[in-house]
Amino acid sequence: MSRDSAALSRSGPASPSLHRGAPDLRTQCAACPIRHRAVCASCEPDELQQLEAIKSYRSYAAGQRILWAGDEMGFVASVVQGVATISQTLADGRRQMVGLLLPSDFLGRPGRATAPYDVTAASEVMLCCFRRKPFEALLATTPHLSARLLEMSLDELDAAREWMLILGRKTAREKIASLLTIVARRQMLAGLRAVRGRIVIDLPLTREAMADYLGLTLETVSRQIGALRADGVIALDGTRRIVVPDIRALMAETGDDMDGAPIA
Amino acid sequence: MSRDSAALSRSGPASPSLHRGAPDLRTQCAACPIRHRAVCASCEPDELQQLEAIKSYRSYAAGQRILWAGDEMGFVASVVQGVATISQTLADGRRQMVGLLLPSDFLGRPGRATAPYDVTAASEVMLCCFRRKPFEALLATTPHLSARLLEMSLDELDAAREWMLILGRKTAREKIASLLTIVARRQMLAGLRAVRGRIVIDLPLTREAMADYLGLTLETVSRQIGALRADGVIALDGTRRIVVPDIRALMAETGDDMDGAPIA
DNA sequence: CGAGAGTTTGATTGCACTCAAGATAGGTGG
DNA sequence: CCACCTATCTTGAGTGCAATCAAACTCTCG
Known part of the structure; x- marks a missing residue:
């Protein structure tokens, strides 16, 4: 996760660096x-x-x-x-x-x-x-x-309410699919990686952090990601990067109504 | 639930009444x-x-x-x-x-x-x-x-986040206790029923609505309310009115840190 | 007094949790 | 460059909590 971080962090990890005053x-x-x-x-x-x-x-x-x-x-x-x-x-x-x-x-x-x-x-x-x-x-x-x-x-309140629905009523598999969909949507809005349906999600979260997001255990997160991979809905590139060959297939796994806009 | 609603509803149940212009x-x-x-x-x-x-x-x-x-x-x-x-x-x-x-x-x-x-x-x-x-x-x-x-x-965003914690990580019993605590707190803020520790919570929600709030089934809500009653944490006055003899005992059932302010 | 919504209680099931090993990968120092 | 080390991740076996299925009960209210 420090692939391209050299230019960003000049301070030690313990104390934040202050760039104020530098005409950067x-x-x-x-x-x-x-x-x-x-x-x-x-x-x-x-x-x-x-x-x-x-x-x-x-x-x-x-x-x-x-x-x-x-x-x-x-x-x-x-x-x-x-x-x-x-x-x-x-x-x-x-x-x-x-x-x-x-x-x-x-x-x-x-x-x-x-x-x-x-x-x-x-x-x-x-x-x-x-x-x-x-x-x-x-x-x-x-x-x-x-x-x-x-x-x-x-x-943020809207996002929190969508999240409540995920936490309260979705299955483990639907939770994982929902998280990936949400992050993919945010990445698209930020103007990243919209390569002909084939979407790459950079998720710098550990399995434990995903579990804390979704109200699951890290073991369940791992199992469900494995299941989605086995079913061809997603592919993995390392553990933190997820490739989605067909975003609609992923969205079909979220349990939501499919009425909403395709992606954004 | 229409105990004292006669003065409020003058319109039929199907169409909302508009009082505009009445110098009421x-x-x-x-x-x-x-x-x-x-x-x-x-x-x-x-x-x-x-x-x-x-x-x-x-x-x-x-x-x-x-x-x-x-x-x-x-x-x-x-x-x-x-x-x-x-x-x-x-x-x-x-x-x-x-x-x-x-x-x-x-x-x-x-x-x-x-x-x-x-x-x-x-x-x-x-x-x-x-x-x-x-x-x-x-x-x-x-x-x-x-x-x-x-x-x-x-x-509201803060409330939503507290709610996420309830949905994602609390047990059924803790969820019920949390809901009751939240409603009690709101009622106190509105200046109601603060009678020497003995708090009366008027909760006009069906068991199904509570279940929808907490991400449970109505059967589980009923069972857990029954369990809290059996343990003397709450008492029931009809099905929709709950008496809390000791609010601290109820709050101890929520799973939260007890650092926060006593009630409000 | 009967109807129907709402609630409680019981029996069983199943999904996700827990506990427990292993496997993999990223980073470090020899 | 490689061996090791620790994080992280995966996989397996068994358990338990809440869901599901089912039925009886209790209020209001008409």
């Missing part, structure tokens, strides 16, 4: 890969300038904790690159992932000072962090920002 | 029971006046569908009174509740024209409906409104 390409919003999908998507140049003044980049190594539940949160952030997970733990250690953060997703809640969930980098992750207090001030005076945040929050 | 007590926001918790909570008098111009009340009988997935939505609304459910259905009929609407909760999504979920009245329900288009216009010009809606959406 990455500090210019205009060249930002998530410019048109993140919370800042509808901001005007002058509004971006205000955001630039309170932002800084932080990188995290795969596996590194970004936040612990209960931590003081001095910032909110956009995910620029990589995948992070939001999870909750029961008294006896049972864990459930409650959020999957992909590039352009927003992390943190304005008005909340302490993190209610654990956040962990699943792959190499780069965040664009905004100091919380000034961000909240901007939010109050910048409709372009608050309207976009509302829209993103409502999208 | 209920049409005055100042006297509204959810005035300080709903989406309009932080609005100034002049802003309320603008809302009054686009609002109307609708009542629904217990069991009546409020919206079907795919329906055109001409309005968004606040729940004034009663309980409604938001649910999703799989191709073969499996159903999962993905939202529980209690008084002051908001229904609908600005910018969305068609309902993605089924919405059903679980008890007698009264909605305060705002025509969607003018509401969206107000939202764009009224920070008091949009900020409150953002806050409420983020609260």
Whole structure:
């Protein structure tokens, strides 16, 4: 998972690196890969300038904790690159992932000072962090920002509700197919890998992380992925990369109504 | 469930009644029971006046569908009174509740024209409906409104995530205890029934609706409620009213960390 | 008092969990 | 370059919790 991460992580794995002040390409919003999908998507140049003044980049190594539940949160952030997970733990250690953060997703809640969930980098992750207090001030005076945040929050709520259906009512096999479909859809929206029906899903999640997403055990995840492979619905390229020869066949395994749009 | 509903429903069960124009007590926001918790909570008098111009009340009988997935939505609304459910259905009929609407909760999504979920009245329900288009216009010009809606959406997202943990990782017994705890907490926040530890939960949900909430079957719900009763954790007053002699004992059954605030 | 929805209880089944080895792969140091 | 080491993943056997199938019971309500 550190195939192409050399350029990204210059700091040690233990402490996030701060690139603030470096007149790097990455500090210019205009060249930002998530410019048109993140919370800042509808901001005007002058509004971006205000955001630039309170932002800084932080990188995290795969596996590194970004936040612990209960931590003081001095910032909110956009995910620029990589995948992070939001999870909750029961008294006896049972864990459930409650959020999957992909590039352009927003992390943190304005008005909340302490993190209610654990956040962990699943792959190499780069965040664009905004100091919380000034961000909240901007939010109050910048409709372009608050309207976009509302829209993103409502999208997340929809995603959470789809996820509830998966957790509450789907079989193990349907859960796996649903997860793969969801990630494939997100990757397509981000403009990646749409090669004539043959879709490659890069899922930097361990079997255990998938199990925590789906409310299963890692053994069941492994068995069901094996079964989908044996049935020709998916193929594996290593353990973390999944090739889907026919996305419609995969979607037929999710248990959903097939009324929705083909893929996106 | 129609014990005290005579004053509420003047319309037949099939078609919602519209009280618009009647200079009734209920049409005055100042006297509204959810005035300080709903989406309009932080609005100034002049802003309320603008809302009054686009609002109307609708009542629904217990069991009546409020919206079907795919329906055109001409309005968004606040729940004034009663309980409604938001649910999703799989191709073969499996159903999962993905939202529980209690008084002051908001229904609908600005910018969305068609309902993605089924919405059903679980008890007698009264909605305060705002025509969607003018509401969206107000939202764009009224920070008091949009900020409150953002806050409420983020609260709902938190609730959805707590719910995911319940669906994904809790046992049947823990699920029941969690549902009761959540409803008890909401009722306390609404200022009801805090009689010296002895809490009465009015849950106008059938066993089947609870099952749809928790990702269980109605038989399992019945059995686990029976088990909690047999263990003295709860008592029943009819089938829909639950008495909790010791809320801490109930919360101990949820599987959660007991770090959180006692009740609220 | 009968009808029907809703609820409870019982018997059995089955899917996913648990416990337990192995297999594979990525990374490290000799 | 290879052998090793640890993570991760796969596979197997047996169990258990909740689902399923089935029937009796209990409220309201007409």
